[in-house]
Amino acid sequence: MFKNYFQVAFRNFRKGGLSSFINVASLSIGMSVAMLIALWLYDELTYNKQFKNYDRIAQVIQNVSNNGEVQTWWSVPYPLANELRTNYGADFKSLVMAVNWGDHMMTIGDKRLKATGGYFESEMPDMFTLDMLQGSRNALKDPSSILISASAARAFFNNENPVGKTLKIDQMPPVKVAGIYKDFAANSTFANLGFVASWKSWYHANNDLKDTEDPWRPNFVTLFAQVNDNVSFGAASLKIKDAKLKKVNEQLQKKKPALFLQPMSKWHLHSEFKEGVNIGGAIKYVRMFSAIGLFVLLLACINFMNLSTARSQRRAREVGVRKTMGSLRSQLILQFFSESALMAAMAFVISLLIVWLSLPFFNRVAEKQMHLPFTNAWCWLAAIVFVLVTALLAGSYPALYLSSFKPVKVLKGTFKAGRLAAIPRKILVAVQFTVSVCLIICTITVYRQIQYAKNRPVGYSRANLLTIPLASGKVHDHFEAVKAELLQTGTVAAVAESESPTTGIWNSTSGFSWPGKDPNLSTDFGVMTSSLDFGSTVNWQLQAGRSFSRDFPTDSSAVILNEAAVKYMNLSKPLNQFITWWGKPLKVIGVVKNMVLESPYGEAKPVVYTLLNYPGNVAILRLKPGAAASEAIAKIEPVIKKYSPDQLFEYKFVDDEYARKFGDEERIGKLAGIFTLLAVLISCLGVFGLTTFVAEQRKKEIGVRKVLGASILDVWNLLSKEFVVLVAAAFVIAGPLAAWFMHDWLQQYTYRASLSWWIFAAAGAGALCIIIITVSFQAIKAAVANPVKSLRTE
Structure with a gap:
């Protein structure tokens, strides 16, 4: 019986011609989009899940009150780890500090390479279950030892065995390679972690840290915690909440630091906080692309439904004969489902090829390392379910509709689909273009927000500006000589030295006071410490006063404020005012325009x-x-x-670094744009198929109209106006939906574009043009056809 179903289904597929091609093509595109999005979602949702202790690991972070708001800091003071071990140890199986996590210069003999790594406490390999290829996880108990990844071992030592060999990290004392671990997965917080060095070695090499007056003041440590099996993150968070508050000085107590645990399951997708409350993060993109994937697949299924039901009169006689011969409705439903299953299976094979070919491009756009898991049995099971669900979704309405025909009417020749039969098809077409117009509006809004932030005045000139990381103090010790030689090259116009680049603030501190300040107010200002020529080098914009100058020796005790600081301090006449920093008086000599040093979407700090x-x-x-x-x-x-021979020379253009701040949004925008184009293509394929069918169905009517004097424009209008009306209805529905969704999305940005009317007008006009172009091909073809051929049988 089932063999017969598929034989009939295959014959109907061959007879379907253009309709079958459109069905398979649209289903292939829809399934390809759904599969690509599914791979992306799987990569996002399995982030960090490769760790055996995934559900027991958290990061200790803190909420602090600053500048009248609650801020969430991901770093803590280093004495906190010992405090938690000593007084809250019953809740924790392990605690691990990490510092200086980033790019470092590795020196192996005469070879210098850059590698990403950090300094961790010795329990790190056990907490994160390092997969050791050589050596032991316990190696970090020796401060002079280091563990390196397999890829770092190949880069550093080629095919030699690196265990036992020595290398240097930056200007630190030499360390010995004690083990090699398997590289972390790409969808991991520790992806590209090339080495793990000892916290103790870093601590003992930093005398300033050991001799600091108040070790509870600086927050620079990342602290990981593994809770015991019988302890919940919530319960442990409540216990440690005031652990820091009890230890800090009176000034820092005003910040009301409150500690809590952020589980590893939330590091990637739930990393954003506002006023101390988790408001989500990348999870919004997971939800967005889940919806896009479902909608695009739905559009393809709608094409199948529409084209199948549009051909109802051609299938009516078949249904009548089958029912007369004794076929049950359930058997007919299975017959029509077998047809949708056959097309879904064919589309799936084609979509696999499309995904395989497009995956390298998709990985580049999404910055992922995804692949098709052909060897995974669960993947194939999911694929079978995916095909069956698609077949069910696409074939349900046609199967129920076509199997409901009455054999008496069909075989008497009195069956006609009628006007009401076309209403569901019109609704489905309207749904298709509602989704398409929504996606167009959303994509335009995302791109506009990115461009709006990119065009934001940054308060300085990025053009021709570059930064060079300084690995040691040697350039500082000879700064004037370095500057003079750089200027003599004839290619350099200005040189400055700074604690932070212009694309980030690496230092922030409290302890500032000014006339009229509330003594109970806790503050945290960004501090940009730089050489005399910083302002003239970056071309900052002075609003009042002057820049630092060699002509004024007292400038060592002077400060320049940005507009945000002046506004926050409520200084009506800031020039020559004195503010204090931890009791030291500093004279305000200038005010500069706000420079965008951090997020281009947020308010200036x-x-x-x-x-x-x-x-x-x-x-x-x-x-x-x-x-x-x-x-x-x-x-x-x-x-x-010449002045820093041990340094690995690197440089970064400020324009490029600034552009990287838009990376996430640009990736999302590109992906959304690609999927929107494919959604519109699927909708157009469906409309093209329907137009072809309608033109064929009304061929004789068109012939009669042409004989009676109808023009090409009249015939075009006859076939097109229905679809134009549907697009107009879709726009009326899509406009408010997209406006509501994008208004909510834009609220996450302090510096954001508005939802201008032209976005909706452009989306509506674009959809209208697309539908007109799609319909016009068949409409004009029918309009210019010779009426004699269509009327010959009459």
Whole structure:
């Protein structure tokens, strides 16, 4: 019986011609989109799940009150780890501190390479279950030892066995390779972690840290915790809430630090906080793409429904004969489901090929390392379910509709689908274009928000500006000589040294007071410490006063404020006012326009600019206009290496670094744009098929109209106006839906674009043009056909 079903289904597929092609093509595209999104969702939802202790690991973070708001900090003071071990140890199986996590210069003999790594306490390998290929997880108990990843071992030592060999990290004492671990998965917080060094080695090498007056003040440690099996994250969070508050000084107590545990399951998708409350994060994109994948697949299924029911009169006689011969309705339903299953299976095979071919491009756009898991049995089971669900979704309405025909009417020749039969098809077409118009509006809004933030005034000039990381204090010790030689290259216009680059604030602090300040107010201002020529190098915009100058020796005790700081301090006449920083008086000599130093979507933070009297982290250079970048770099590198020969020379253009701040939004925008185009294509395929069928069905009517004097425009209008009306109805529904959704999405950004009317007008006009172009091909083809051929049988 089932063999007969599929034989009949295959014959109907071959007879379907254009209709069958459109069904398989649209289903293939829809299934490809759904599969790509499913791979992306799987990658996102399984983030960090490769760790055996996944459901027991958390990060200790804190909420603090600053500048009148509750901020969430992901770093804590280093004495906190010992405090939790000593007084709250019953709740924790293990606690691990991590510091200086980022890029470092590795020196192996004469070879220098950059690697990502950090300094961890010795329990780290056990907590995160490092998969050791060589050596032991306990190696970090020896501060002079280091563990490296398999990829780092290949990069550092080629095919040699690295265990037992020594290397240097930055300017630290040499360490010995004690083991090799398997690389972490790409969808992991620890992806690309090339080495794990000992916290103790870092601590003993930093005398300033050991000698600090108040170790509870600086927050620079990432603290991981593994709770015991019988302890919940919520219960442990309540117990440790005031662990820091009890230890800090009176000034810091005003910040009301409250500790809590952020489970590993929320690190990636639930990482955003507002006023101390978790408001989500990347989970919003998971939900968005889940909806897009479902809708795009639905659009393809709607095409199948529409084209199947549109051909109802052609299938009516078949249904009548089968019922007369004794076929039950359930058997007919199975017959029609077998047809949808056959097309879904064919579409799935094609979609696999499409996904396999497009996955490299998709990985580049999404910055992922996904692949089709052909060897996974669960994957194939999911694929079978996916095909069956698609077949059920696409074939349900046609099967129920076609199997309901009365054989008496059909065989008498009195059966006609009638006008009411077309209503469900019109509704489904309207649904298709409602989804398409919504996606168009959302995609335009995402791109507009990105461009709006990109075009935001940043308060300085990014053009021709580059930063060079400084690995040691050697450049600082000879800064004037370095500056003079760089200027003599003829490619450099200005040079400055800074604690932070212009694309981030690496230092923030409290302890500021000013006239009229509420003594109970806790503050946290960004501090940009730099050399005298910082302002002229970055071309900041002075609003009042002056920049730092060599002509004023007292500028070592002076500050420059940005507009946000002046506004927050409520200083009506800031120039020559004195503010204090931990009791030290500082004179305000200038006010500069707010520089966008952090998120381009957020409000500018109050920033205090001071003069640098210790080694900076970066050199900031402005190239001369018209200077070729390659030529300039070739001349700059020898100067830096002359004074800092042990340094791995690197440079970053500020324009590129600033552009990276838009990475997540741009990736989401590109993916949304691609899926929107495919959704519109699927809708157009369906409309094209329906137009072809309607033109064929009304061929004789068109012939009669042409004989009676109808013009090509009249015939085009006859076939097109129905679809134009449907698109107009879709726009009326889609506009408010998209406006509501995108208004909610834009609220996450402080600096955001508005939902302008032209976005909706452009989406509506675009959808209308697309439908007109799609319909016009068949409409004009029918309009110019010779009426003699269509009327010959009459």
